[in-house]
Amino acid sequence: MKIQLIEASAFRLPNRRDFKWAGLNGELGHFVLVRIRTDEGITGYGESTPLPDWGGDFGRRSGETAATVISMINDIFAPALLGTDPTAVTSARQRMDGLVVGNPYAKCAIDIALHDLWGKSVGQPIYRLLGGKVRETVPVAHMIGLMNEKDAAEEGLTAVSDGVRALQIKGGVDSERDIRLVRTLRREVGPGVTLRLDANQGYGHPKRARIVVDRLVDAGVDMVEQPTTGLSYLAEVTAHARVPIIADESCWDLADALEVVQRRAADCISIYLAKAGGFVGARAVAAVAEAQRIPCDINGSIESAIGNAANTHFVLAHPSVSLASVIPISAPSGAHPYLAAGRYYEDDVISKAFEVKDGAILPLDGPGLGIEVDESRLAKYRCD
Numbered sequence: 001m002k003i004q005l006i007e008a009s010a011f012r013l014p015n016r017r018d019f020k021w022a023g024l025n026g027e028l029g030h031f032v033l034v035r036i037r038t039d040e041g042i043t044g045y046g047e048s049t050p051l052p053d054w055g056g057d058f059g060r061r062s063g064e065t066a067a068t069v070i071s072m073i074n075d076i077f078a079p080a081l082l083g084t085d086p087t088a089v090t091s092a093r094q095r096m097d098g099l100v101v102g103n104p105y106a107k108c109a110i111d112i113a114l115h116d117l118w119g120k121s122v123g124q125p126i127y128r129l130l131g132g133k134v135r136e137t138v139p140v141a142h143m144i145g146l147m148n149e150k151d152a153a154e155e156g157l158t159a160v161s162d163g164v165r166a167l168q169i170k171g172g173v174d175s176e177r178d179i180r181l182v183r184t185l186r187r188e189v190g191p192g193v194t195l196r197l198d199a200n201q202g203y204g205h206p207k208r209a210r211i212v213v214d215r216l217v218d219a220g221v222d223m224v225e226q227p228t229t230g231l232s233y234l235a236e237v238t239a240h241a242r243v244p245i246i247a248d249e250s251c252w253d254l255a256d257a258l259e260v261v262q263r264r265a266a267d268c269i270s271i272y273l274a275k276a277g278g279f280v281g282a283r284a285v286a287a288v289a290e291a292q293r294i295p296c297d298i299n300g301s302i303e304s305a306i307g308n309a310a311n312t313h314f315v316l317a318h319p320s321v322s323l324a325s326v327i328p329i330s331a332p333s334g335a336h337p338y339l340a341a342g343r344y345y346e347d348d349v350i351s352k353a354f355e356v357k358d359g360a361i362l363p364l365d366g367p368g369l370g371i372e373v374d375e376s377r378l379a380k381y382r383c384d
């Protein structure tokens with residue numbers, strides 16, 4: 001089996017409401033789709049959700065846009081991968097790394113499509129290719145975007161009444177607001193729901209960040225994600241915090257994960273397939289985390305069904321991904337199982353909703369990604 005065609009294009013989905021986090025200037029819901037077709041007539045789908053204004057410490061990582069991802073795939077990676085074996089996922093990554101430094105979001109879209117093809121070609125879901133299930137469901141954490149306190153509290157309470165047991169609360173712009181919101185949510189949801197505040201690097205110098213984290217703990221927070229910038233500052237906050245500190249912007253790939261461990265910079269890691277350039281890179285991060293008993297979650301940029309399916313398979317197969325993950329629950333319009341939990345878009349590019357139970361996504365057991373991509377919806381939402 002050989003790769004015959006690789007093509008990337010852009011699409012967007014309608015948002016349920018305006019979701020923001022600190023530093024996000026645009027709107028969510030913009031994606032790059034990649035289709036890879038083989039000489040045996042099998043099509044694999046991959047996705048990238050590039051953000052130009054997110055990530056990295058002190059501006060050391062470059063943002064990516066739909067245009068840069070499409071150009072990278074169509075102009076550089078596609079010519080190099082045509083005619084190669086689509087199941088050779090590691091050597092595909094080596095080829096891409098040999099051509100272009102960085103640009104992991106573009107590499108991720110191809111890597112997901114290759115895994116989808118690999119699974120379809122052998123009739124197995126991706127989680128089996130990764131070694132099989134180590135858990136039966138994928139617990140979801142619902143992300144509460146930056147919004148006024150009343151709306152944020154309502155969004156959180158609705159998601160909890162839907163059944164999720166974890167909330168990721170976006171903050172980092174106004175620490176007093178974050179502390180009040182955590183206090184309100186803790187009072188309303190009781191002790192059984194995990195409250196995780198994501199400051200997106202927003203609490204500044206570690207001396208200030210330490211004070212804010214302490215006050216968040218007093219208000220009832222369970223975990224704080226990326227309170228400050230850079231591994232040195234993060235390590236200082238982690239050393240003094242009474243709750244686990246999660247590295248997100250500070251940990252993209254294997255080299256970062258090793259540095260997090262060496263410097264004891266964080267207690268947990270937020271893995272994205274995109275930050276690590278796809279399954280191949282993200283598995284290395286998960287292996288380091290597992291060796292060091294560091295719990296992880298899978299997170300991202302609120303993907304469409306293609307990226308969410310990939311993330312679901314990843315969580316199912318990796319022991320270290322034991323925290324509730326911010327994975328949207330994908331569903332076509334009118335078919336979403338919940339009012340708010342995991343619900344960010346009013347439609348998606350699949351014909352059948354993800355199945356859920358008690359706020360967790362159930363395994364996708366079909367071959368490859370295990371979803372039915374709806375080409376008519378892809379055509380409807382295409383925007384390039």
Ligand SMILES: [Mg+2]
Nearest residue numbers: 198225226248
């Ligand atoms: Mg984050």
